[in-house]
Amino acid sequence: MDIMRPYLLFLGDVPDSLAAKTALGIVDWRPEWCLGQLRLPGCKADAGIPDMSVAEARAAGVRTMIVGAVNAGGVLPDHWVASIVEAINAGFDIASGLHSRLSDNPSIRAAAEHKGVHLHDVRHSHERFATGKGTKRPGLRLLTVGTDCSVGKKYTTLALERGMRAAGFDADFRATGQTGVFISGRGVAIDAVVADFISGAVEWLSPAAAPGHWDLIEGQGSLFHPSFAGVSLGLLHGAQPDAFVVCHEPTRTKMRGVAHPLPSIQEVIDLTIACGRLTNPAIACVGIAINTSALSDAEASALLASTTETFGLPTVDPIRSGVGPIVDHIAVIFPPTTDA
Amino acid sequence: MDIMRPYLLFLGDVPDSLAAKTALGIVDWRPEWCLGQLRLPGCKADAGIPDMSVAEARAAGVRTMIVGAVNAGGVLPDHWVASIVEAINAGFDIASGLHSRLSDNPSIRAAAEHKGVHLHDVRHSHERFATGKGTKRPGLRLLTVGTDCSVGKKYTTLALERGMRAAGFDADFRATGQTGVFISGRGVAIDAVVADFISGAVEWLSPAAAPGHWDLIEGQGSLFHPSFAGVSLGLLHGAQPDAFVVCHEPTRTKMRGVAHPLPSIQEVIDLTIACGRLTNPAIACVGIAINTSALSDAEASALLASTTETFGLPTVDPIRSGVGPIVDHIAVIFPPTTDA
Numbered sequence: 016m017d018i019m020r021p022y023l024l025f026l027g028d029v030p031d032s033l034a035a036k037t038a039l040g041i042v043d044w045r046p047e048w049c050l051g052q053l054r055l056p057g058c059k060a061d062a063g064i065p066d067m068s069v070a071e072a073r074a075a076g077v078r079t080m081i082v083g084a085v086n087a088g089g090v091l092p093d094h095w096v097a098s099i100v101e102a103i104n105a106g107f108d109i110a111s112g113l114h115s116r117l118s119d120n121p122s123i124r125a126a127a128e129h130k131g132v133h134l135h136d137v138r139h140s141h142e143r144f145a146t147g148k149g150t151k152r153p154g155l156r157l158l159t160v161g162t163d164c165s166v167g168k169k170y171t172t173l174a175l176e177r178g179m180r181a182a183g184f185d186a187d188f189r190a191t192g193q194t195g196v197f198i199s200g201r202g203v204a205i206d207a208v209v210a211d212f213i214s215g216a217v218e219w220l221s222p223a224a225a226p227g228h229w230d231l232i233e234g235q236g237s238l239f240h241p242s243f244a245g246v247s248l249g250l251l252h253g254a255q256p257d258a259f260v261v262c263h264e265p266t267r268t269k270m271r272g273v274a275h276p277l278p279s280i281q282e283v284i285d286l287t288i289a290c291g292r293l294t295n296p297a298i299a300c301v302g303i304a305i306n307t308s309a310l311s312d313a314e315a316s317a318l319l320a321s322t323t324e325t326f327g328l329p330t331v332d333p334i335r336s337g338v339g340p341i342v343d344h345i346a347v348i349f350p351p352t353t354d355a
Numbered sequence: 356m357d358i359m360r361p362y363l364l365f366l367g368d369v370p371d372s373l374a375a376k377t378a379l380g381i382v383d384w385r386p387e388w389c390l391g392q393l394r395l396p397g398c399k400a401d402a403g404i405p406d407m408s409v410a411e412a413r414a415a416g417v418r419t420m421i422v423g424a425v426n427a428g429g430v431l432p433d434h435w436v437a438s439i440v441e442a443i444n445a446g447f448d449i450a451s452g453l454h455s456r457l458s459d460n461p462s463i464r465a466a467a468e469h470k471g472v473h474l475h476d477v478r479h480s481h482e483r484f485a486t487g488k489g490t491k492r493p494g495l496r497l498l499t500v501g502t503d504c505s506v507g508k509k510y511t512t513l514a515l516e517r518g519m520r521a522a523g524f525d526a527d528f529r530a531t532g533q534t535g536v537f538i539s540g541r542g543v544a545i546d547a548v549v550a551d552f553i554s555g556a557v558e559w560l561s562p563a564a565a566p567g568h569w570d571l572i573e574g575q576g577s578l579f580h581p582s583f584a585g586v587s588l589g590l591l592h593g594a595q596p597d598a599f600v601v602c603h604e605p606t607r608t609k610m611r612g613v614a615h616p617l618p619s620i621q622e623v624i625d626l627t628i629a630c631g632r633l634t635n636p637a638i639a640c641v642g643i644a645i646n647t648s649a650l651s652d653a654e655a656s657a658l659l660a661s662t663t664e665t666f667g668l669p670t671v672d673p674i675r676s677g678v679g680p681i682v683d684h685i686a687v688i689f690p691p692t693t694d695a
């Protein structure tokens with residue numbers, strides 16, 4: 016993985032911001048790499064950076080166009096192809112987090128071969144994985160889990176990396192989704208791995224480490240999501256976390272893309288421990304991260320306080336107020352060592 | 356999928372019978388299709404049918420050689436290639452349940468192109484799946500689950516198909532593994548599906564059906580197996596079973612391929628219900644199937660009787676004594692309808 020920077024972010028014509036979360040995540044964590052966004056008519060997402068045509072992006076020095084929006088199945092819509100071919104013809108590499116391969120589209124493949132640019136399909140790893148072994152390995156690991164998809168697991172994990180490093184921990188973000196891979200430059204899009212190798216891929220992603228080292232592993236999906244729970248369980252078993260943080264969006268009434276209601280935070284804690292102890296009997300919840308963006312300041316403060324009280328665990332909104340209380344709690348349970 | 360019969364079963368030089376369970380399963384359920392077995396020096400498995408060279412198999416009328424043995428990662432060992440090429444040169448099609456594609460091996464690909472024979476990679480579906488929706492669909496479904504891999508789920512499911520049909524049910528076996536696909540001529544090798552689509556592939560495999568129709572869905576792995584639990588959970592959610600049968604091997608001390616002890620039958624029942632009710636709140640255990648092949652007749656009878664007593668559920672050994680008590684129990688809970 017060697018994606019040239021800076022980036023132009025392609026948002027297509029997605030119907031909401033969640034569908035452009037790849038682009039929005041890159042801008043959140045690597046704004047200095049993102050020169051502009053390219054949007055088609057009807058696009059309802061906005062990364063908050065300048066709109067640019069391909070020609071304007073070329074003049075600004077862009078090297079790669081990131082296809083930073085997805086639909087549910089991860090398929091490339093036909094009406095996005097013209098923009099991608101235009102970017103190739105301008106000399107940009109293309110990087111995509113879609114399930115379908117860029118090179119499977121004949122127009123894109125032909126243009127890329129003609130111009131000699133690179134097509135990066137982040138969801139298609141060339142790595143060969145072994146099946147998971149479930150054996151406890153040295154080092155400490157934290158996993159973010161969720162009441163649903165798209166509730167802030169990646170953001171929380173990246174905020175914990177920043178906060179734990181500032182507090183003296185030896186801690187590394189481990190990306191398991193396409194946006195995380197774009198942000199960190201490495202990782203595995205775990206939902207694209209062949210099913211037999213989910214936990215094995217996570218064991219590869221987070222190998223044995225020094226006793227005081229933390230891998231902060233980006234969670235995916237939810238054990239309660241009928242589409243993706245298998246991915247979440249394989250990720251949990253492969254991560255064998257010592258600590259986990261539950262991520263939640265309090266105003267959502269149905270799980271993303273399906274008709275099912277969200278589970279409670281307590282249900283997520285209980286099932287994560289029940290399943291997670293298979294590969295780490297010491298697994299423990301160390302905090303709760305709530306996305307309160309739909310609430311007022313007063314509502315958010317009240318919810319964080321009441322949730323802290325209910326669960327006896329630090330409860331934060333990573334965006335609104337940071338993850339400090341969770342980092343402090345981890346420092347009490349797992350004091351940072353100087354020999355890590 | 357159109358695999359020509361009859362078959363020659365290639366067993367390679369696998370170290371035990373479990374590694375040849377594909378071949379053994381085909382012989383169990385379709386003996387009339389299997390003319391012989393081809394084994395390399397050191398092979399510790401025996402399908403109980405005549406050993407044949409490729410030349411002898413050709414003279415006997417074989418049309419396809421089934422690569423009926425696997426290793427843990429599903430990779431094709433280099434020292435099996437010569438036998439496969441010899442079979443191709445004799446004009447046989449080749450069908451494989453390995454993870455690696457036959458056509459990825461240059462010698463095999465070249466020989467197949469030269470002879471014009473077909474290479475069937477059963478673990479590589481050309482079908483495009485949607486993500487699972489988790490919505491309840493009409494028809495009745497039964498899933499076999501396990502305390503481990505390789506404890507008799509496929510055998511139990513096939514025996515239930517035979518027994519339920521004899522009892523007047525409209526019931527179809529739905530294959531989720533390579534052996535099942537070879538036996539039934541259709542299905543999806545679910546462990547080879549991309550992780551995001553596990554439950555969606557099962558929804559495709561077992562679509563909406565008549566209210567009285569039963570799909571009997573072959574289970575895979577175990578919710579307690581650290582390598583494969585993600586597959587098992589996605590399969591459970593996609594199958595949304597009304598009924599499940601727990602399969603168990605009572606003398607095994609560690610789960611296959613890893614250092615973990617087996618869970619108890621009660622743990623499997625509890626976690627299957629806890630997770631399965633997400634897509635079918637009415638999920639219920641309807642029986643237990645124990646592989647007692649390592650026990651004496653007296654030990655087996657005592658174990659089946661005590662397990663029946665402990666759980667209040669019909670407990671059978673499908674091989675030793677059939678699945679009749681489970682079929683009878685299903686008939687009480689779900690009487691067969693005449694309009695199915």
